[in-house]
Amino acid sequence: MAYLHILIVLLSSLHLILGNHATTTRDTISAGQPLRIHDKLVSQNGRYALGFFEAGSSQNTSNWYLGIWFNSIPKFTVGWVANRDAPMKNHTSLELKISHDGNLVVANRATDSIVWSTEVNMNYRNNTIIAVLLNSSNLVLRDDDASNSSSISIWQSFDHPTDSLFQWAKLGWDNATGLNRRLVSKKNSISPASGLYREELDPSGVNQVVLASLIRSTKPYWASGAWNGNRFNSSPEVSRNVGFLSFVETTHEKYHTYHVSDEVDVYYNLGVSGQVKPVALTQSAMMALCLTALA
Numbered sequence: 001m002a003y004l005h006i007l008i009v010l011l012s013s014l015h016l017i018l019g020n021h022a023t024t025t026r027d028t029i030s031a032g033q034p035l036r037i038h039d040k041l042v043s044q045n046g047r048y049a050l051g052f053f054e055a056g057s058s059q060n061t062s063n064w065y066l067g068i069w070f071n072s073i074p075k076f077t078v079g080w081v082a083n084r085d086a087p088m089k090n091h092t093s094l095e096l097k098i099s100h101d102g103n104l105v106v107a108n109r110a111t112d113s114i115v116w117s118t119e120v121n122m123n124y125r126n127n128t129i130i131a132v133l134l135n136s137s138n139l140v141l142r143d144d145d146a147s148n149s150s151s152i153s154i155w156q157s158f159d160h161p162t163d164s165l166f167q168w169a170k171l172g173w174d175n176a177t178g179l180n181r182r183l184v185s186k187k188n189s190i191s192p193a194s195g196l197y198r199e200e201l202d203p204s205g206v207n208q209v210v211l212a213s214l215i216r217s218t219k220p221y222w223a224s225g226a227w228n229g230n231r232f233n234s235s236p237e238v239s240r241n242v243g244f245l246s247f248v249e250t251t252h253e254k255y256h257t258y259h260v261s262d263e264v265d266v267y268y269n270l271g272v273s274g275q276v277k278p279v280a281l282t283q284s285a286m287m288a289l290c291l292t293a294l295a
C-alpha cells in the first residue's frame with residue numbers, strides 16, 4: 001500500500017514536470033490559425049483537450065474523429081465526439097478551422113472539401129469568430145469582437161452531447177432553439193458510433209430522466225422517478241452517486257445537470273449496454289464522489 005502511494009506521488013510529480021513543459025499549447029482557434037492533425041487545444045486549466053483521434057479501425061480503413069478527452073490522466077478517455085457517425089478517412093490532410101462563413105469546420109485540404117461543420121447559419125464578420133475550449137470542457141464558438149458586448153456563444157459542444165455528460169452540462173430541452181440534449185450510447189467499446197440506447201428527459205413531460213432503446217421505440221426500460229426538489233424519487237442511489245444534482249425549469253428551458261468538483265476528473269456515462277453511471281477517473285475523483293454521496 002505504501003509503495004502504491006509513493007508510486008502515485010512520483011507519477012503525479014512526473015506529470016507536473018511534463019505538464020509544465022507543455023507551454024506551447026493553446027485553447028483557441030481563430031481565423032487563419034487552424035488545428036492540424038497531431039495538434040490539440042488544451043483548456044486553460046489543463047484538464048481537457050480537443051483534437052483528432054483514431055478509433056474503431058477495420059483491417060483496411062482507419063477511422064478518424066474529432067473529440068474532447070481528459071487531458072491530465074494517462075488513460076485516453078473521450079467524453080465528446082463531433083462526428084461519431086461520419087468518421088473521417090484521409091487524416092493526413094485534415095484540419096479544424098474557422099471557415100469563411102464563420103462556422104467551425106473540419107476541412108480536407110487535399111480535396112478542398114468540408115468533412116464536418118458546426119452548421120450554423122450566420123452572417124457575422126468572420127475574422128472575429130473564435131472557438132475556445134473552456135475549463136469546463138465545453139467547446140464554444142463565439143464572436144470575439146470586443147465592440148460587441150452582447151457576444152454570446154453561437155454554438156457549443158455541450159448542446160450536442162455524445163454518450164457522456166461532463167460536469168455542468170445539461171441534459172434536456174431548450175425550446176427556444178429546439179434542442180433536445182440527450183445521450184446516445186456508443187456502438188461498442190471500440191467504436192464511438194451511435195449505439196442502441198438513449199438517455200433523455202421524459203418526453204411525456206414528467207420531470208424525470210428515462211432510459212430507452214433507440215431501435216424499439218417502446219416504453220422506457222428505466223425511469224429515475226420524478227424530481228422532488230432534491231433528488232429523483234425512485235432512485236436515491238442515483239442521487240447518492242452523482243454529486244450535486246439539479247433540475248431546472250424556466251420559461252423555455254428544462255434540464256438536469258450535476259456537479260461534483262471542478263478539480264476532479266469525473267463524468268457521467270451511458271454505457272454500451274444501456275446503463276448510466278458516474279465515472280471517477282482518478283483517486284481524488286473517487287474520493288470527491290464518495291464525499292458528495294455522503295453529503
Ligand SMILES: *[C@@H]1O[C@H](CO)[C@@H](O)[C@H](O)[C@H]1NC(C)=O
Pocket residue numbers: 044045135
Ligand atoms: C481556467 O482555469 C485556469 C487555471 O485553473 C484559471 O487560471 C483561469 O482563470 C480559468 N479561466 C476561467 C475563464 O475561469
Ligand SMILES: *[C@@H]1O[C@H](CO)[C@@H](O)[C@H](O)[C@H]1NC(C)=O
Pocket residue numbers: 058059060061
Ligand atoms: C480489405 O482489403 C482486401 C483486399 O484489398 C479485401 O479483400 C477486403 O474485403 C477488405 N476488407 C475490408 C473490411 O474492407
Ligand SMILES: *[C@@H]1O[C@H](CO)[C@@H](O)[C@H](O)[C@H]1NC(C)=O
Pocket residue numbers: 100101102123124125126127
Ligand atoms: C470572410 O473572410 C474572407 C477573407 O478573409 C472573405 O473572403 C469572406 O468574404 C468573408 N466572409 C464573410 C461572410 O464575411
Ligand SMILES: *[C@@H]1O[C@H](CO)[C@@H](O)[C@H](O)[C@H]1NC(C)=O
Pocket residue numbers: 090092093109110111
Ligand atoms: C489523402 O491526402 C493526401 C495528402 O494530402 C493526398 O495526396 C491523397 O490523394 C489523399 N487520398 C485520398 C484517398 O483522398
Ligand SMILES: *[C@@H]1O[C@H](CO)[C@@H](O)[C@H](O)[C@H]1NC(C)=O
Pocket residue numbers: 142143145148150151152153154
Ligand atoms: C453581436 O454578436 C451577436 C451574437 O454573437 C450577434 O447576433 C450580433 O449580430 C452581433 N452584432 C454585431 C453588431 O456584430
Ligand SMILES: *[C@@H]1O[C@H](CO)[C@@H](O)[C@H](O)[C@H]1NC(C)=O
Pocket residue numbers: 173175203204205250251252253254
Ligand atoms: C418544451 O418542449 C417539450 C417537448 O416538446 C414540452 O414537453 C415542454 O412542455 C416544453 N416546455 C415549455 C416551457 O414550453
